[in-house]
Amino acid sequence: MSGIVTYTIPGMRVREQLVDVPLDWSDPGRGTIQLFVRDIADPVRAGEDLPCLVYLQGGPGGKGPRPLDRNGWLGVALKTHRVVLVDQRGTGRSTRIDGRRMSAFATAREGADFLACFRADAIVADHEHLRRTVYGGRRWSTLGQSYGGFLTLTYLSRAPEGLSACHVAGGLPGLDPSAAEVYRRTYPRVEAKNALFYRRYPHAAEYVARIADRLAEGDVRLPDGDLLTVRRLQSLGIDLGMKPGHERLHWLLDEAFNGGELSATFLHQVLARTSYSDNPLFAAMQESIYGHGAGATGWAAQAERERHPQFAEDARPLLFTGEMIYPWMFEEITELRPFRGAVDLLAARDDWPPLYDLDRLAANEVPVAAAVYHDDMYVDAGLQLDTAARVGNTQTWVTNEYEHDGIGDERVFTRLGQLVRDTGGGITSA
Numbered sequence: 001m002s003g004i005v006t007y008t009i010p011g012m013r014v015r016e017q018l019v020d021v022p023l024d025w026s027d028p029g030r031g032t033i034q035l036f037v038r039d040i041a042d043p044v045r046a047g048e049d050l051p052c053l054v055y056l057q058g059g060p061g062g063k064g065p066r067p068l069d070r071n072g073w074l075g076v077a078l079k080t081h082r083v084v085l086v087d088q089r090g091t092g093r094s095t096r097i098d099g100r101r102m103s104a105f106a107t108a109r110e111g112a113d114f115l116a117c118f119r120a121d122a123i124v125a126d127h128e129h130l131r132r133t134v135y136g137g138r139r140w141s142t143l144g145q146s147y148g149g150f151l152t153l154t155y156l157s158r159a160p161e162g163l164s165a166c167h168v169a170g171g172l173p174g175l176d177p178s179a180a181e182v183y184r185r186t187y188p189r190v191e192a193k194n195a196l197f198y199r200r201y202p203h204a205a206e207y208v209a210r211i212a213d214r215l216a217e218g219d220v221r222l223p224d225g226d227l228l229t230v231r232r233l234q235s236l237g238i239d240l241g242m243k244p245g246h247e248r249l250h251w252l253l254d255e256a257f258n259g260g261e262l263s264a265t266f267l268h269q270v271l272a273r274t275s276y277s278d279n280p281l282f283a284a285m286q287e288s289i290y291g292h293g294a295g296a297t298g299w300a301a302q303a304e305r306e307r308h309p310q311f312a313e314d315a316r317p318l319l320f321t322g323e324m325i326y327p328w329m330f331e332e333i334t335e336l337r338p339f340r341g342a343v344d345l346l347a348a349r350d351d352w353p354p355l356y357d358l359d360r361l362a363a364n365e366v367p368v369a370a371a372v373y374h375d376d377m378y379v380d381a382g383l384q385l386d387t388a389a390r391v392g393n394t395q396t397w398v399t400n401e402y403e404h405d406g407i408g409d410e411r412v413f414t415r416l417g418q419l420v421r422d423t424g425g426g427i428t429s430a
Contacts, residue, residue, distance in 0.1 A: 011070045012078070013046035015039050018093070019134065024117050025125040035126055036093035037134065038064060040074070041082045051164070052140040053081040054127060056148030058171070060118075060289050061281025063092030073143065073413035084135070089126055090118045090281050097281050099338040108341025112349075115284060115342055120154040120355050128159050139164040141426055143416075145407045146171045146378065149370070150289055150355075153391070157357035160366050165426030167416040168370040169407040174383035175356050175390060179290035179300035183324065185380040186301075187308050190322040193240040193377050198317055200246055205317040207253045208233075211262065212318050220262060222271040224334055228262075230313040232332060235274055237320020241377030243403040249320075277335045284339045286325040288346050292355040299347050302326045323378045364392035367426055369419035371412055374400040395419045 004017045016038040022028040041050060057064055064085035070078055077083050090097035097118065105111040131140055141164045144152040149171020155163060174182065198205050212230045214220065220228045236252070239245035252273075256266045276283045287297040301324035305311055311319050327347075330340035368391060372384045381398070388396045397415055399406075406412045420426060 008043055009067070009069075011043070012040045012067065013043040015041075017134075019130060021089070021126050021129055023114075025122055030117075033089060033095035034093075035089060035095075035130070036064075036087040037130055038085045038087075039082050040067070040078065040085065042078045050082040051080070051138070052084050052131075052135055053077050054084045054086070054140055054142045056127075056142050056144040056151045057086075057088060058146030058148055059088060059091075059279075059282060060120075060147055060285040061088070061091055061279045061283075062147065063087040063094075063279075072408050072410050076410050076413050076417070077143070081141070084130070084140070086127065086130065088123050091279070097284075099280060099335045102338040102342065105342070108345055111339070111342030112345035115288075115339075115346060116349075118281065118285060119288060120151050121158065121353065123151055124155045124158055127155070128162055131162050139427060141165040141167070143167045143169070143407075143413065144171050145169050146404065147289065149173065149379075152368070153361065153387070154355045156364055156366060156368070156391070157355070157360050160360070160364065163366045164428060165420045166366060166368045167413065167420070168368065169412055169416070170371060170373050170376050170379055170402075170404050172370050172372065172379070172384035172387040172391075173289075173356075174380070175358060175361070175387050177291065177293045177295065177352075177354075179287050179297040180304065182290050182380070182383075183300045183304040185383065186322060186324070186377075187304055187311070189375075189377050189380070190237065190240070191308075191310065191319060192375075193246075193322070194237065194317075194319045197240060197246050197249065197320075201250050204250060204253055207256060208318045209316050211253070211256055212313070214262060216313070220267075222267055222275075223264075224271060224275065226271075226275075226332060226334055228267070228270060229332060230318070231321075231326070231328065232274055233270070234311070234313070234318065234321045235324075235329075236270070237322050239273070240320060241322060241404045243405055243408075245403070274333070275335055276329075276333060280335050280339065283325050283329060283333075283336055284343050284346075286323070288349075288352070291346075291349065291352040293352060296348050296350040297346075299327050358390070361391045364394070365427070366393065367420045367423060368394040369416040370394060370396050371402075371406065371416060372396050372398045373402050373404060373406060374398055376404050378404050393423075395423065 024030040087094040149168040150173040
């Protein structure tokens, strides 16, 4: 464990450190990696023995938030808790995985075996290690955003004794291992978000068609030299599931052309939004989060896309895709190319260890409160409600007031906390 660094951001007392953990919890002899953990407390209460709330970041491949202020859920939590923000293994300052690191492996198999150590089971083991060694071993509560809800159910399956209460925002996973079913449900929701975008901004259809036609002619290069293709343009739709995502896409298109050519402003912004330079693990691990216990994921998003001709590159209006990762991305995107051989092997793997213990979840006693966003583009509301019915001591709040990023409104976390309190509060015993 490295030295502890402390400092103060207005309204927040911050403490951070690096902690060594095994790369492979099932085989510690494979070496260690480092976890970066940051915790935050109200400066007035920083010296108190406060209960801990762990934020389980979305992803996969998500690093902990870097807060600028104590607004939103964080401000609510700091009234009563010390908030723990971990850069999940492989992200941020936690032995980060990127293209350069992946290029160092001699074979694709070595790379795939390495990436297999960065799934939910390992992330949960990391958090349990931190709870026992850094935070005194007492139970702590969690707030899981999106993929953080997937982590929550793995945590409840493997180490419920570490948890006092769980809050989940837009992230209860389906419990049955089927990436194909996930994407079967996803494409119609993404199509609906496209329809909403074009209803709001009907003139955008012409802009998008003009851009796509230019890209189809070829030889449009992004600032890093990558060829900008129509399918890469379509991937900008990943933002349509967020509250301001329609607006961000609209304003990006607004400045697409400078005269008859695509503008430098547009090309730089497209690169920033589609390069995965900040979170390559998101792309590398996306489909493996649905692989647990039965069968290969088999590039399920690509297979399902082929059943939806309305998403074709020559269709008009051109439809944007969503949170789908495709094999071509590992050929066309510079940062992802070193991952290609390894992710192909991950997609073919059919012996993933289970992430969820269905019997243990059914008997769960840790209070779980989950916000289910009715129109969520990323995590199907129907699957979430099915899961909630199969996990003991779980309450849901179903709402269409928010998109997938609803956690940014302090009302969401406040409501989840109230659901836990209304049923007796969290488990307080050690």
